[in-house]
Amino acid sequence: MTIVPLYTQYQQYLNASLETTDAEENKQNFKKYVLDYIGEVGEEEKIDTSLIKTNFSLKPTPHKQQLLKQLDTLIDKHDEIKEIITSTYADSNQVLPKKKSTVFIAPYNPEFFYDSGPMEGVGASAYKDAFILFLDTDYDKGVLAHSTAHEYHHLILRDQNEYNLSSILESIIIEGKADAFADRIVKGVTPPWYVPIDDATMEHIASRVNDYETSFNDFVVGNNQKDIPRWSNYILGRDVLHEYLTAHPELSISEWTFKEDHEILEGYKYEGVMKLGN
Numbered sequence: 001m002t003i004v005p006l007y008t009q010y011q012q013y014l015n016a017s018l019e020t021t022d023a024e025e026n027k028q029n030f031k032k033y034v035l036d037y038i039g040e041v042g043e044e045e046k047i048d049t050s051l052i053k054t055n056f057s058l059k060p061t062p063h064k065q066q067l068l069k070q071l072d073t074l075i076d077k078h079d080e081i082k083e084i085i086t087s088t089y090a091d092s093n094q095v096l097p098k099k100k101s102t103v104f105i106a107p108y109n110p111e112f113f114y115d116s117g118p119m120e121g122v123g124a125s126a127y128k129d130a131f132i133l134f135l136d137t138d139y140d141k142g143v144l145a146h147s148t149a150h151e152y153h154h155l156i157l158r159d160q161n162e163y164n165l166s167s168i169l170e171s172i173i174i175e176g177k178a179d180a181f182a183d184r185i186v187k188g189v190t191p192p193w194y195v196p197i198d199d200a201t202m203e204h205i206a207s208r209v210n211d212y213e214t215s216f217n218d219f220v221v222g223n224n225q226k227d228i229p230r231w232s233n234y235i236l237g238r239d240v241l242h243e244y245l246t247a248h249p250e251l252s253i254s255e256w257t258f259k260e261d262h263e264i265l266e267g268y269k270y271e272g273v274m275k276l277g278n
Contacts, residue, residue, distance in 0.1 A: 001089050002045060003082055005105045007071050009037045014064050014071075023060075030060035038104065045102050047129045052104070055125055057134050063110035070107050073137040081105065084141055085133070088148040091185050095253050096156045101129050103148075108136035120192050122147050126154035142189035149182035150191075156257065168209050168219050168233060169274070173261045176237025180245060181253060193231035194238070202239055205232045206270035240268050 013033035017026045035053045042049030052058070061067055074081070085103055108116050108123060113136075115123075121139035124147045125132055131151035135144070157174060179191075197205075204227060208214040214226060222230030229235065244264050245256065256264075265271050 001086075001093075001100070002041075002102045003085060003105065004041050004102060005074075005078060005081075006034060006037070007075050007078070007105075007107070009034045010067065010071055010107055013060070014068050017060065018064055026060045026062075034058065041102065041104075042130075045100070045129075047102055048127075049130070052125075052127050052130060052132060055132065057109045057112060057123060058106065058132075059109060059111065061110050066110050067107060070110070070137055074105075074107055074135060077137070080141070081135065081139075081144070084144050085148050088145045088186060089152060092149050092152040092181075095185065096153070096181075096257060098152075098156060098159065101131070101152075101155050104130065104132040106132060106134050108134045118192055119143075124151050126151045126158070128158050129155065131155065142186065143191050145186045146182045146189045146191050149185040150178040153178040153181040153257070160258070168214070168216055169261065171216065171219070171233045172209065172237040172240065173264055174237070175234045176239075176241035176264075177257060179234065179238050180241040181257065184253060193234040195229070195231070195235065197229065197235055197239075201227070201229065202236065203270050203273060205229070205236050207273040208232075209236070209274045240264060243268055 010033075013029050016029040016033065020026060020029075035058065038049050038053055038058075042052075085105075089103070108121065112123075116136040116138075120143040121136035122143045123134035131154065133144070133147065133151075154174065157177070182189075182191075205219075208218075208226065208228060214223075214228065216233075217223075218226060218228050219233040220231065222228055222232065241256075241264065245251070247267065248256070251259075265274075
C-alpha cells in the first residue's frame with residue numbers, strides 16, 4: 001500500500017492562488033498542482049485516476065487562508081494519521097489480502113464544512129485500487145480507522161469481475177458488507193451513519209429501494225418529502241447484513257464478502273416490500 005498525502009500540493013495551489021480573485025485562474029492552479037499530481041501518481045502506481053479527479057470535494061476553494069491553516073494542522077498530525085491508516089490497512093489485509101493499492105489523503109474542502117461535524121471530520125471515496133480520505137483537523141481517530149477498513153472492503157469487491165454499482169440495491173449490500181467488515185476489524189467504533197431507526201422507518205426505506213421515483217441521491221443525502229433519512233443505503237445495508245450474519249454465524253468474512261446479493265437478502269424481514277422483481 002502506498003499512502004499519498006496531498007498537503008504539499010494543496011499548499012502549492014494555494015500559494016499560487018492567494019493573489020488572484022479570478023475563479024478561472026484559481027481552477028487552473030488547482031488542476032496544475034493537485035489534479036495533475038494525482039494523475040502522475042496514478043501513472044507511477046499504474047492506477048486509473050480519471051474518476052478520482054472528478055470527486056466533488058476535489059475542487060478549488062475561495063476559503064484559502066482557512067485551508068492553509070487546516071493544512072498546517074494536518075501536516076503536524078500526519079504521523080498519527082499515517083499510523084491509523086497503516087495499522088488498520090494491515091489488519092484488513094490480513095483478513096482479505098490485496099496485492100496493492102493507493103491511499104490519497106486530502107484536506108476536507110471548506111465548502112463542505114457544514115458536513116464535517118456530522119461526518120466527524122472524515123470523508124472518503126473508493127475507486128479501483130485506490131481510495132481517498134478527506135480529513136478535517138478535528139477528525140475522529142476511531143472514525144478514521146473505521147473508514148479505512150470500510151473503504152478497503154470496497155477495494156476488495158471492486159477486484160471482482162462482476163462488481164457492479166448500478167442500482168440502489170447494490171449500493172445497500174456493498175455498504176452493508178463494508179460496514180460489517182469494518183465493525184470486525186475496528187472494534188467499538190460507531191461511525192456517524194449508525195443512527196437508530198425504528199422498524200416502521202426501516203420498512204418504509206426498504207419499500208422505496210426499487211421504486212422508480214426514488215433516486216440514489218435520495219438514499220444517500222436523504223429526502224424529507226419522501227420520508228427518507230440521510231444515509232438510508234448505509235442504514236438499510238447494515239440492517240440486512242446484521243440479520244444475515246446473525247442467521248449465519250458459521251460463515252467466515254471472506255465467505256460472506258463474496259456472497260451474491262440475492263443470497264444475502266434471502267429471508268430478510270423486509271425482502272417482501274423491496275419490489276425486487278421490477
